[in-house]
Amino acid sequence: MSNNKNDVTMDKIVSLCKRRGFIFSGSEIYGGLANAWDYGPYGVELKNNIKQRWWRKFVLEREDMVGLDAAIIMNPETWKASGHLDNFSDPLVECKKCNSRFRSDELLRRAHLGKVQILPLDHELQRELLIKEKITCPICNSVSWSEPRQFNLMFKTFIGPAEKSSNIAYLRPETAQGIFVNFKNVMDTSRPKLPFGIGQIGKAFRNEITPGNFVFRTREFEQMEIEYFIAPPKKDKDWQAAFEMWRQEIINWMKELGLDVKHDIYELNVPDGERAHYSKKTIDFEYKFPFGQKELYGLVYRTDYDLKQHAEFSGADLSYTDDKGNKFTPHVIEPSLGVERTLLAALCAAYNEENLTQPHPSPGQGKIETRVVMKFPPWLAPVKIAVFPLLKNKPELVKKAKAVFDLLKKDYACEFDDNGNIGKRYRRQDEIGTPYCLTVDFDSLKNGDLTVRDRDTMKQERVKIEKLGEWFRGKLK
Numbered sequence: 001m002s003n004n005k006n007d008v009t010m011d012k013i014v015s016l017c018k019r020r021g022f023i024f025s026g027s028e029i030y031g032g033l034a035n036a037w038d039y040g041p042y043g044v045e046l047k048n049n050i051k052q053r054w055w056r057k058f059v060l061e062r063e064d065m066v067g068l069d070a071a072i073i074m075n076p077e078t079w080k081a082s083g084h085l086d087n088f089s090d091p092l093v094e095c096k097k098c099n100s101r102f103r104s105d106e107l108l109r110r111a112h113l114g115k116v117q118i119l120p121l122d123h124e125l126q127r128e129l130l131i132k133e134k135i136t137c138p139i140c141n142s143v144s145w146s147e148p149r150q151f152n153l154m155f156k157t158f159i160g161p162a163e164k165s166s167n168i169a170y171l172r173p174e175t176a177q178g179i180f181v182n183f184k185n186v187m188d189t190s191r192p193k194l195p196f197g198i199g200q201i202g203k204a205f206r207n208e209i210t211p212g213n214f215v216f217r218t219r220e221f222e223q224m225e226i227e228y229f230i231a232p233p234k235k236d237k238d239w240q241a242a243f244e245m246w247r248q249e250i251i252n253w254m255k256e257l258g259l260d261v262k263h264d265i266y267e268l269n270v271p272d273g274e275r276a277h278y279s280k281k282t283i284d285f286e287y288k289f290p291f292g293q294k295e296l297y298g299l300v301y302r303t304d305y306d307l308k309q310h311a312e313f314s315g316a317d318l319s320y321t322d323d324k325g326n327k328f329t330p331h332v333i334e335p336s337l338g339v340e341r342t343l344l345a346a347l348c349a350a351y352n353e354e355n356l357t358q359p360h361p362s363p364g365q366g367k368i369e370t371r372v373v374m375k376f377p378p379w380l381a382p383v384k385i386a387v388f389p390l391l392k393n394k395p396e397l398v399k400k401a402k403a404v405f406d407l408l409k410k411d412y413a414c415e416f417d418d419n420g421n422i423g424k425r426y427r428r429q430d431e432i433g434t435p436y437c438l439t440v441d442f443d444s445l446k447n448g449d450l451t452v453r454d455r456d457t458m459k460q461e462r463v464k465i466e467k468l469g470e471w472f473r474g475k476l477k
């Protein structure tokens, strides 16, 4: 048996996702839409498991957190106040030959100019380097670049039937602002004491210049964000303590997902000039994806920037009064996690190829077969238990297997499968990542037991049907 992490390629992940119904190209029957993806029957379960676990861990199980679900289209003033209208942009260059557009800082980064610090707003340096280093257009290979210009990433739309400038609205580019504009509502209704946080899961939209790498960078995605409010720090160590607490929480979360934090996660302390306009400190948690080490999550100290901006632009009182009567604007620590990047990292971490030697009477003569198995942590697996009758055409086996399925489906995500031979059914469930497969055979009819096969060890054991509930409670709950 062998397993090598380097075997994981994006081609293999994309093909497994399509083959097994995790992720499909968006609008496929119309030829697709570049960089849009639809989540199939197992993909949606994976996504739901991620979101539900996050919500349970960070909202329900903590006394210092509450939840929120704010609208995607917000009053456009929000984006003036937050600074997104002025600052939420990437440097864009156009190839003058073929008119393709790219992020100039990314073209330079891709050309291994990591030795030079490329600030997003330093357009002059970017153009100079593109020409001096003869960076070619990835589409037509020419070196003919326009002046970089800042391109705002927010999607614009119009409210109501008239497409006039006074009706312009934006799809939110981060869920965070929905939390800030509801700060007063939550304070007035929940009356939380500092420090406390508000968590939200929802869609965000960005008109990315260079989306790509499967679901890694898309124009429509989901975020799981927390704005954690703290008293204004007197010293750096005051905000650093909350920042460190959330850093540890993110590390624990990544471990729960099955990521190899020690080897596959790198914490990048984002330098001055490269951080978002609201950030005093940012850590990017980068994951070693098959296409390179890239940002998985962000942890940011946003200071009191957002609440102060919204207080100023809206006129609302967004302050907090403590038990001693001191009135102040809280500061904020923000752990921000993308759902799709979580899912992609979890897929890459779970992907395993094992070479199995088929049994053969002469030693060393057995055929070698590759087993693809998704070793998701059980809580994440889209199906927890698959139930098979040994043979499809034996009604008594099918009936018994259906009864087992009915027994377990109330507590666990179960699947009933009677298609093909048992070996094929195991392989299919291995690729879906199902931790346990149960087979009802002729002995089951006599003895009231069945075979439980473990996904990772492939070991099989007989368990009494009446004991299954208890057996799984220990393993899956």
Ligand code: GAP
Pocket: 173, 174, 175, 176, 206, 208, 215, 216, 217, 218, 219, 220, 221, 222, 223, 225, 295, 296, 297, 298, 334, 336, 337, 338, 339, 340, 341
């Ligand atoms: N509220 C802070 C914020 O939005 P960000 O670093 O721009 O910060 C946070 O985004 C997280 O959202 C990222 O770490 C990533 O997980 C996810 N994300 C951002 N842009 C994305 C995109 N275009 N496609 C998929 N996920 C994205």
